[in-house]
Amino acid sequence: MEIKPLNNVMGAEVSGLDLNKSLDQKTIGQLYQAFLDNLLLCIRNQNFPDVGAFLDTAKYFGIPKKQHMESFRVEGHPEAGTVTSEDRDVNDGKRIIRGTMFHTDESFIAVPPKATILYAVNVPSTGGDTRFINMQAAYKALPDTIKSDIQGLTATHYYGKDRGGRKVPSLTARQMRATPPVSHPIIRTHDETGAVGLYIHETMTDYIDGMEPAQSEALLQKLYAHCTENTAFQYRHKWQKGDFVIWDDRATLHAATADYGEEEKRLLYRTMLAGTPPY
Numbered sequence: 710m711e712i713k714p715l716n717n718v719m720g721a722e723v724s725g726l727d728l729n730k731s732l733d734q735k736t737i738g739q740l741y742q743a744f745l746d747n748l749l750l751c752i753r754n755q756n757f758p759d760v761g762a763f764l765d766t767a768k769y770f771g772i773p774k775k776q777h778m779e780s781f782r783v784e785g786h787p788e789a790g791t792v793t794s795e796d797r798d799v800n801d802g803k804r805i806i807r808g809t810m811f812h813t814d815e816s817f818i819a820v821p822p823k824a825t826i827l828y829a830v831n832v833p834s835t836g837g838d839t840r841f842i843n844m845q846a847a848y849k850a851l852p853d854t855i856k857s858d859i860q861g862l863t864a865t866h867y868y869g870k871d872r873g874g875r876k877v878p879s880l881t882a883r884q885m886r887a888t889p890p891v892s893h894p895i896i897r898t899h900d901e902t903g904a905v906g907l908y909i910h911e912t913m914t915d916y917i918d919g920m921e922p923a924q925s926e927a928l929l930q931k932l933y934a935h936c937t938e939n940t941a942f943q944y945r946h947k948w949q950k951g952d953f954v955i956w957d958d959r960a961t962l963h964a965a966t967a968d969y970g971e972e973e974k975r976l977l978y979r980t981m982l983a984g985t986p987p988y
């Protein structure tokens with residue numbers, strides 16, 4: 710097994726490993742440490758016979774949790790979902806490429822996942838990259854005045870927030886009732902490494918708690934721009950068939966790229982690993 714950096718921002722590539730074979734404790738430990746150190750691992754050239762084998766491998770890194778988005782679950786495996794070029798919105802039935810705005814997965818629930826894993830079964834001939842932001846690096850680069858302004862603040866995350874017409878996949882009425890607004894700290898301390906990073910994103914962060922709305926929106930927009938417009942905090946993943954990619958949802962944002970046609974078949978398996986309440 711070889712582990713080498715993908716980029717100087719975040720991410721490491723693992724080669725020479727077959728995840729269909731059971732791993733020894735030393736290898737599992739090395740992989741987990743590399744995940745914590747790099748916030749993203751791409752294990753190349755995997756070939757899982759089915760979703761069950763993919764989920765078994767995910768268990769080396771944590772506990773797969775049930776997908777909140779019931780409409781994209783895999784039958785018989787509620788902890789697994791698919792991301793495909795043929796995804797349809799649950800309400801209007803229109804084709805949708807999910808997650809094109811920067812976000813971290815499921816921050817709209819009280820205990821969001823610690824990590825997301827995607828496995829590329831099929832990728833388009835070009836396009837469909839995923840962009841990532843290292844939110845610890847973004848925090849570190851903030852001016853000290855802003856760091857002290859946001860110290861101790863919390864923000865409300867809400868699936869039903871007003872996005873000015875920009876679309877996220879619909880939830881059914883029942884799912885919406887099960888997804889009330891939740892509050893998380895703006896500066897999140899990583900529960901395993903102690904590193905701090907920003908934990909906000911325009912897709913789900915609605916407002917800063919206790920702040921006048923215009924002031925809250927102005928500060929959030931400034932922070933979003935800081936994080937998303939500076940490519941110095943970004944890594945762009947070009948998918949290869951067989952990639953098993955795990956990233957740390959506590960410290961990164963990601964965004965899909967909707968730049969491939971419907972005729973290009975893209976299929977990824979997805980699971981998310983249970984996390985702990987942000988602090």
Ligand SMILES: [Fe+2]
Nearest residue numbers: 808813814963
């Ligand atoms: Fe996502």
